[in-house]
Amino acid sequence: MLELRHLRTLIALRDTGSLVEAAERVHLTQSALSHQIKDLESRLGMPLFTRKTRPVAFTHAGERLLTLAEQVLPQLRVAERDLARLAGNEHGRLHMAIECHSCFQWLMPTVDHFRNHWPEVEVDIPSGQNFDLLPGLTREALDLVITDNPQPLPGVHYAPLFRYEGLLAVSKQHALAGRTWVEPDDLAAETLIVYPVDHSRLDVFTQFLDPAKVQPREVRSAELTVMMMQLVASGRGVCALPNWALTEYLERDYVKALPLGRDGVWSTLYAAIREESRELPWMEDFIRTARDTSFAVLNGIKPAGD
Amino acid sequence: MLELRHLRTLIALRDTGSLVEAAERVHLTQSALSHQIKDLESRLGMPLFTRKTRPVAFTHAGERLLTLAEQVLPQLRVAERDLARLAGNEHGRLHMAIECHSCFQWLMPTVDHFRNHWPEVEVDIPSGQNFDLLPGLTREALDLVITDNPQPLPGVHYAPLFRYEGLLAVSKQHALAGRTWVEPDDLAAETLIVYPVDHSRLDVFTQFLDPAKVQPREVRSAELTVMMMQLVASGRGVCALPNWALTEYLERDYVKALPLGRDGVWSTLYAAIREESRELPWMEDFIRTARDTSFAVLNGIKPAGD
DNA sequence: GCATGCTATGAATTCTATTCACGATTCGGA
DNA sequence: TCCGAATCGTGAATAGAATTCATAGCATGC
Incomplete structure (x- = not known):
């Protein structure tokens, strides 16, 4: 009668509020x-939460x-992990790299969590060389690459992690600050600050400016998000970043953020892995853990299909 | 993927062995x-138990x-009880009586267990008058009667608890002791010991001897099961009792027990309650608890339909 | 070697969860 | 106050799953 599915739904409901x-x-x-x-409530003979409010308010029964x-x-998760361990294959190597800047925010909790549960798996994030990472995957130099730019490669599987929105950060005094969203043309007169990576890897260009054939007045780069924020806050430019990278600055009311276009620009973050490693129990678990912690740690992201 | 149903199945499998x-x-x-x-095992990629043995042997994964x-x-049960409590109706009265001798064996654990979970329900087993109990139910003098003899009465619902087999206990030296089962005729020359209740309430007669128009040589009665066992063990008669009432004597190798007829004589034990009280959360819980503890405490009984 | 009791299996069926296509309701803003 | 956007509810249709039915296969004991 009461099933696990109901419990999962309730948790999702509490986490999202709608x-x-x-x-x-x-x-x-x-x-x-x-x-x-509805059907659960009718069987229990009482409501579990009020829908009239945002976020929904749970009744005692719901609580x-x-x-x-x-x-x-959680007990279920642990049991599943134990089973995977019993299935053998608990040894392995997980050397990973991130193609996207500022992913550490959610990657670190994920890695910590994972290490506790899979002591036999050697986890490493070799930093340094910023070459093209995906080939490293096929070469077996790497086992997992976090990327927002999936390219069809033989033997490589892209497991979607979540979708996020690219937002334009502008200073609070900026002329655009009052707008509900920005159009490509609005950036023609601006200085755009970006990470020092290839043009083709920047969604602002590929998904927003290039299709409209617009170029910003000036493009300059910065290594770190904090630096970008300082430049933006002091009015020396604007920059496009994932919504979750901005939340801490928005909360402190440091800058203002605007959607790119009426519907916004959304990208999906993927974990690229080798096809063969796809079914490894600990790999499956890592992906699940990554998704779960992302939702727990990041704001404003959405699930991506499978 | 893994569902509660699977867990329940595994528990049942362990408890029964097949x-x-x-x-x-x-x-x-x-x-x-x-x-x-099969389907669960295939999804997990490993077997959960060996079927080639009796009782089945669980693998590590199964364990x-x-x-x-x-x-x-159990956590689920507790939560369900809490919900029932939240639904109100946690107050109530449960005065019960037993029509069948020697039910205390499983009734006591049930009652204990129940008292802990429903402190607001007043539980009582008024002993004494051995009148016809079912009318007491409609009169509201009683709220629940344990009986093996359901009679259609307006406003009374019979919730089946379990099925049990009536066995014939004979001394180990008895001529019948070597048989696989007994036929009615075999009792024609015997002294049959019964509880001092009406002929119509004794299954040996109604379901076994009467249909075959056989009468035992002599019928004598005894109040307590121990007394009966003593008489039987010393060869002064035979007696028919529920299998679960006999297990302790069988384990001690005190007497021998035989099925009545080739297929045995099976009866169902019911909890008779008022229709109106049927949906009360604590009443539902009592029935469930009674069933569960019966299976845990008694041997050789089988589930009864709903 | 045959009966008995248990488990496995494929196809049919039944049932339940989910989707689809709406309608109703709320809320904030022109 | 009257939209429009977003959310939630509902009945009918659908897809998908769990379950049954009707067997077959396999041991075990006599």
Whole structure:
């Protein structure tokens, strides 16, 4: 009668605050969740939460089930890991690299969490050479590459982690600061600050400016997000960054962020791995853990399909 | 992927030792369980137990899942009880009586267990008057009666608890002791010892001797099971009792027990309650608890349909 | 060697969860 | 106050799963 699926739904609901988003999180439609919960509530003979408020407010019954979920679901995860371990294949190597700047924010918690559960897997993030990383994957120099730029390569599988929105950060005094969103033309007179990587790897260009055939007045680069923020805050330019990289500056009311175009520019972050390693239990677990921690740590991101 | 149903199945499997019986326990067919488990095993990529042995032997993976089940299922029960409590209706009265002798063996653990979880329900087993108990139910003098003799009464619902087999206890030296089962005629020359209740409430008569129009040479009664056993062991008669009432004497090798007829005589024990009280959360819980503890405490009983 | 009891299996079926396509409701802004 | 955007609810249709049915295969004990 009560099933694990219900518990997962409730957790997603609490984390997101709305049926629509919770549905996305568990890869179902909003309608499915509405039915699912309605029917659970009717069997229990009482409501689990109020929908009239944002985020939804849980009743005592709802809270109780959440508690149950928090108890049970982790135990399940542990058991699944133990089973994977019993299946053998618990040894392995996970050398990974990140193609995208400033991913450490969520990668570190993921790696920590993972290390605890798979002591037999040798985890390493060799830093240094910033060459093209994907070939390193086929060469077996690397086992996993975090990238937002999947290119069809034989023997490489891209596991989607999550979707995020590229936002334009501008100073609070900036002329654009009052707008609801910006159009490509708005950037023609601006100084655009970017990471020092190839043009083709910057979504602002590939997905926003290039299609509209617009070029910013000036382009300059900076290594670190903090530096960019300083430049932006002092009005010396604007920059486009993933929404989650901006949250801490937005919270401190340091800069203002605007969607790129009416519908925004969304990209997906992938974990690139070798096809053969795809079914390894600890690899599957790493991907799951990465997704889970991302949602726990980052704001404003959305699930990506499989 | 892994669902609660699987955990319940595994528990049933461990408790019973075979797919056939486990299937009965969870109210499914043997085929369903075979499919269910096969499919779980294939998804996990390893077997959970060996079927070639009786009882089945769990693999490490199977053991791990059993551990999970033991962790999770009780938590679920507690949560369900808490929800029922939140639904209100946690107050109530449960005055019960037993029509069948020697039910205390499993009733006591049930009652204890129940008292802990429903402190607000006043539990009582008024002993004494051995009148017809069912009317007391409609009169609201009683709230629950344990009986093996359900009679259609308006407003009374019979919740089946379990099925048990009536066995004939004979002394180890008895002429019948070597037989695989007994026929009605075999009792024509015997002294039959019974509880001092009405003929119509004794299954040996109603289901075994009467249909075959056989009468025992002599019928005498005894109040307590121990007394009966003493008489039987010393060869002064034979007696028919539920299999579970006999197990302790069989284990001590005190007497011998035989099925009544080739297929045995099976009866069902019911909890008779008022229709209105059927949906009360604590009443539902009591029935469930009674079933569960019966299976845990008693040997050789089988589930009864709903 | 045959009966008995258990498990496996493929196809058919039944049932339940999910989607689809709406309609209803709320909220904030012109 | 009247949109428009977003969210949630609902009934009917659908897809997908779990379950049953009807067997076959395999041991084990007599």
